[in-house]
Amino acid sequence: MQISSxxxxxxDLRALGIExxxxxxxxxxxxxxxxxxxxxxQGVYANSGALAVNTGKYTGRSPKDKFIVKDAITTNTVNWNxxxxxISEEHFDRLYQKITKYFTGKEVWVRDCYACADQxxxxxxxxxxxxxWSNLFAYNMFLRPTEDExxxxxxxxxxxxxxxxxxxxxxxxxxxxxxxxxSFTKKVIIIGGSAxxxxxxxxxxxxxxxxxxxxxxxxxxHCSANMxxxxxxxxxxxxxxxxxxxxxxxxxxxxxxxxxxxxxSQGIFNFEGGCYAKVIDLSAEKEPxxxxxxxxxxxxxxVTFFPGTDEVNYADKSITENTRVSYPLEFISNARIPSVxxxxxxxxxxxxxxxxxxxxxxxxxxxxxxxxxxSGYTAKVAGxxxxxxxxxxxxxxxxxxxxxxxxxxxxxxxxxxKMREHNVHVWLINTGWTGGPYGTGNRIKxxxxxxxxxxxxxxxxxxxxxxxxxxxxxAMPDSCPDVPAEILNPRNTWADKAAYDxxxxxxxEKFITNFExxxxxxxxxxxxxAPVI
Numbered sequence: 001m002q003i004s005s006x007x008x009x010x011x012d013l014r015a016l017g018i019e020x021x022x023x024x025x026x027x028x029x030x031x032x033x034x035x036x037x038x039x040x041x042q043g044v045y046a047n048s049g050a051l052a053v054n055t056g057k058y059t060g061r062s063p064k065d066k067f068i069v070k071d072a073i074t075t076n077t078v079n080w081n082x083x084x085x086x087i088s089e090e091h092f093d094r095l096y097q098k099i100t101k102y103f104t105g106k107e108v109w110v111r112d113c114y115a116c117a118d119q120x121x122x123x124x125x126x127x128x129x130x131x132x133w134s135n136l137f138a139y140n141m142f143l144r145p146t147e148d149e150x151x152x153x154x155x156x157x158x159x160x161x162x163x164x165x166x167x168x169x170x171x172x173x174x175x176x177x178x179x180x181x182x183s184f185t186k187k188v189i190i191i192g193g194s195a196x197x198x199x200x201x202x203x204x205x206x207x208x209x210x211x212x213x214x215x216x217x218x219x220x221x222h223c224s225a226n227m228x229x230x231x232x233x234x235x236x237x238x239x240x241x242x243x244x245x246x247x248x249x250x251x252x253x254x255x256x257x258x259x260x261x262x263x264x265s266q267g268i269f270n271f272e273g274g275c276y277a278k279v280i281d282l283s284a285e286k287e288p289x290x291x292x293x294x295x296x297x298x299x300x301x302x303v304t305f306f307p308g309t310d311e312v313n314y315a316d317k318s319i320t321e322n323t324r325v326s327y328p329l330e331f332i333s334n335a336r337i338p339s340v341x342x343x344x345x346x347x348x349x350x351x352x353x354x355x356x357x358x359x360x361x362x363x364x365x366x367x368x369x370x371x372x373x374x375s376g377y378t379a380k381v382a383g384x385x386x387x388x389x390x391x392x393x394x395x396x397x398x399x400x401x402x403x404x405x406x407x408x409x410x411x412x413x414x415x416x417x418k419m420r421e422h423n424v425h426v427w428l429i430n431t432g433w434t435g436g437p438y439g440t441g442n443r444i445k446x447x448x449x450x451x452x453x454x455x456x457x458x459x460x461x462x463x464x465x466x467x468x469x470x471x472x473x474x475a476m477p478d479s480c481p482d483v484p485a486e487i488l489n490p491r492n493t494w495a496d497k498a499a500y501d502x503x504x505x506x507x508x509e510k511f512i513t514n515f516e517x518x519x520x521x522x523x524x525x526x527x528x529x530a531p532v533i
Contacts, residue, residue, distance in 0.1 A: 007027075007150055007151070009024050009026035009027075010024055012126065012155070013103075013108065013128070016100065016160075017100040018108065018128070021105070021106060022105050022107055023107045023108070024107075024108055024110060025107070025109045025110070025132070026110045027110070027112065027150070028109065028135065030136055030139055030140075030297040031297075033133065033135055033136040034132075034133075034297075037131075037132045037136070040132070042132070043133055044310070046294075046300060046303075046305070046312050047310045048294050048295050048296075048298075049295045050294045050295060050297075050298035050299065050300050050325065051136065052300040052301075052303055053133045053299065053300070053301060054301075054319065055194075055197065055302055056194075056195045057194070057195075058193075058195065058196040059196060059301075059302050060196060060322045061196065061199060061202060061402075062178055062180070062196075063083045063402050064082075064085070064175055065176060065179055065180060065193075065194075066085065066179075066206075067086065067087035067173075067174070067179065067181045067182070068086060068087070068181070068182050068183075068184070069086075069087055069088070069181065069182065070086035070087065071089050071183075074086075074184055074185075077214065078210075079405065079406055079407040083401065084404075084405055087173050087181060088173060089185075091172055091173030091174075092181055092183055092190075094171070094172055095167060095172050095174075095179065095190060095192070096186075096190055098165060098167075098172075098192075099160055099162050099192055100160070102162045102165040103128075103130070103162070106130065108128060108129070109128070109129045109130075109132055109134070109135035110127070111135050111138045111142075112124070112125070112126055112150055112153055112155070113142035113143060113144060113273070114142060114153075115143060115204055116143075116208070116270075116271055117257075117338050117339040117340050118262065118264065120264075121212065121218060121262060121269070123156050123157060123207075123208065123211075124145075124156045124157070125142060125155070125157045125159060125204065126158045126159070127142070128158065128159065128161070129160075130162040130163060130165075131161075131163065131195065133299060134161055134200070136326075137197040137200060137201075137299055137326050138159075139328075140274040140297070140298070140299060140326040141197075141272055141273065142204075142272060142274070143273035156187060157188070157204070158187065158188045159189045159204065160188070160189070160191065161190075161191040161199070162191070163193065163194060163195035166193050167179045167192060177192075177193045178192065179191070179192050180194070182203060182206055184207070184211075189203040189204070189207070197276075197299075197301065197326065201259075201260075201276060202402075204271075205222075206403050206404075206405060208220050209404050209406070212262055213410060213414060214406060218264050219262065219414040219415060219418060220261075220262055221237065221263060221268075221415075222237065222260060222398070222403060223244065223259075223261055223399070224247070224248030224256075224257060224259060225248060225261050225270070226249075226250055226254060226336075226341075227253060227341045228252075228254075229253075231342050232342070232457070233256070233267065233342045233344045233345065234253075234344055234345065234347070234457060235263075235268065235344045235347045235348070236348045237347065237350060237398075237399040238349070238351065238352075238378065238399050238431075239352075239378050239380070240278070241352060241378075241379075242351060242352045242378055243350050243352075243429075243446075243449065244258060244259060244350060245258040245259070245275060245278065245290065246287055247348075247453060249332060251289060251333075252454075253334070254334050255289075255329070255335045255336060256339045256341045257271070257275075258277065259271075259272065259276065260272055263418060266343075267341055267342045267343050268340065268342075268344060269339065270339035270340070272329070272339075273328060274326055274328045275290075275331075276325075277290050277324065277326075277327075278323065278324060279300070279303065279312075279323045279324060280315075280317060282314040283314070286446055289333065289334070290332075292331075293325070293327045293331035293332055294327070295331065297327065297328065297331070298325050298327040299326045299327070300323075300324070300325050301323065301324040301325070301326075302320050302324070303316070304316040304319060343418075343422050344424055345422075345424060345425065346424065346425045346427065346457055347369070347424050347427070348426075348428075348429050348453060349364075349369075349399065349429065350378075350429050351378045351379075351428065351429070351430055351431070351432065352378050352379045352431050352432040353378075353430045353432035353433060353507075354379035354392070354432055354437060355433070355438075355503050355504075355506070355507050356433035356434055356435065356436050356493075356494075356503070357490055357500060357507055358428070358490065358507075359469060359474060359476045360444050360452055360483075360490070361427055361429055361452040361453075361461075361476070361477065361480070361488070362427065362469070362472075362474035362475060363425075363426075363427060363461070363466065363477070364426045364427065364428055364474065367525035368426075368473065368474070368529040370416050370419075370525070371522075371529035372529075373399070373412055373415060374397055374398070374408060374409070374412045374515070374518050374522070375395055375397070375511055376395055376398055376399045376400070376401060377393075377395050378393075378394060378432075379392055379394065379432060379438070380392045395510075395511075397412075397518075398412060409518065425456070428474065429449060429452065429453065430444060431449055432444065434493045435494060436494060436495075436499075444487070447482075448483050448484075448487065451482040451483050452483055455481055455483075460480070460481060461477050464478060464479050464480070465479075467489065469489075471505060471508045471531050471533065472504075472508065472531045473529065476489055491504075505533055508533050509533065511530065511531050512530055512531060
């Protein structure tokens with residue numbers, strides 16, 4: 001048994017109903033967890049020193065199998081819908097008993113950690129896993145208390161993951177045998193039937209998206225963030241696959257975080273202690289910061305190797321397009337530690353437009369910004385969810401609807417207030433296609449997107465001329481350093497201009513239809529920002 005000098009994990013487990021485990025491993029180092037994984041033939045080392053594992057049946061999140069316990073706390077506060085699925089207290093209790101009993105006679109790994117880099121909003125977490133590499137993921141992704149802090153740390157939330165613990169839909173109230181369930185009353189997340197580590201981090205993200213806005217009046221955001229040498233913070237909103245991690249890992253700016261943040265009256269802070277980056281088609285040339293972070297201590301998921309070698313083949317999508325790596329934030333050479341920043345001066349809404357009609361960059365008015373934020377248009381990129389094999393146009397409110405327990409209007413209202421109070425510049429960035437839709441056009445080059453964002457951050461787009469996109473009303477710059485002028489208006493990139501005109505109207509109709517459910521909560525300024533057909 002491996003125990004800390006300051007805590008007795010066995011007593012902590014017993015209090016949670018986990019008794020008679022064969023072995024308890026507490027607060028192991030990344031090296032120990034990697035060695036245990038390899039020794040149990042659950043993973044192998046890549047030539048970089050990173051540990052590589054396969055998450056099995058599930059290589060992405062399963063939103064339809066994520067539940068929130070419907071009880072006195074949540075009944076009238078959670079926005080129940082297709083991804084905030086209710087489950088009864090009785091069914092939760094039955095599955096909780098099942099997952100705690102699962103560990104009888106088995107090995108268990110325990111880690112105390114926390115979320116929220118701003119100590120005023122710190123949430124202490126205990127992560128209990130049935131696999132050593134799942135515990136390594138928790139080490140990488142959450143913030144790591146010191147040994148002195150462990151002595152007095154009081155657990156607020158518990159996460160229990162056991163991939164081989166299966167639900168019985170006939171009696172457990174689930175859709176199938178896998179499940180991820182949050183109980184806000186008991187402050188527990190249970191995950192069974194899936195070894196995909198993203199369920200751990202998104203479970204805590206869902207929790208923070210409730211307690212911070214609802215209880216602390218702090219805006220929670222699905223975004224990445226970085227900060228320049230002058231102390232100017234920038235925020236990048238976007239769903240998985242739109243480029244949040246890639247674009248925030250800028251060698252000329254300090255990385256605050258790549259996925260989840262809070263915005264207080266004083267500034268912004270990272271929820272996490274690490275990064276969970278997609279690695280499909282990764283190269284040292286395109287993304288040197290991420291590539292360099294894949295080393296001893298990192299955890300690669302669902303990658304393959306070149307035959308007969310331990311060299312990762314990042315181009316191989318045979319397991320999934322959602323190949324991932326987790327690593328501590330400090331593995332990025334220019335990470336900002338502690339991961340807090342000033343009030344943002346620029347906000348970027350990242351969208352992966354599969355229809356190929358949105359501009360690579362556009363300047364938004366406050367009304368347009370709120371309309372786009374509430375709409376949250378993008379394409380679900382292959383692999384980020386089970387069943388997605390090619391980009392599919394979708395609308396995800398606040399660029400993170402699957403993780404928002406509250407009504408989107410509550411987050412949008414908070415963002416709008418902060419944008420106006422601090423006079424923030426807001427930009428729409430299309431990281432998707434140009435010259436035609438997916439299958440016909442080409443993905444916008446990363447170097448152009450980087451150049452556009454750099455120009456916006458440096459004020460180089462403040463004094464250029466703009467033209468207006470007729471249907472959406474966006475202001476598109478006529479020029480930008482290091483970017484061909486002809487791509488700034490997407491219509492110019494289409495060989496068939498009439499086909500572009502048709503496609504842009506089709507997309508506009510989708511926006512209008514989607515927004516109907518939010519129109520009653522929107523003011524005149526937001527409604528006026530709708531596309532005009």
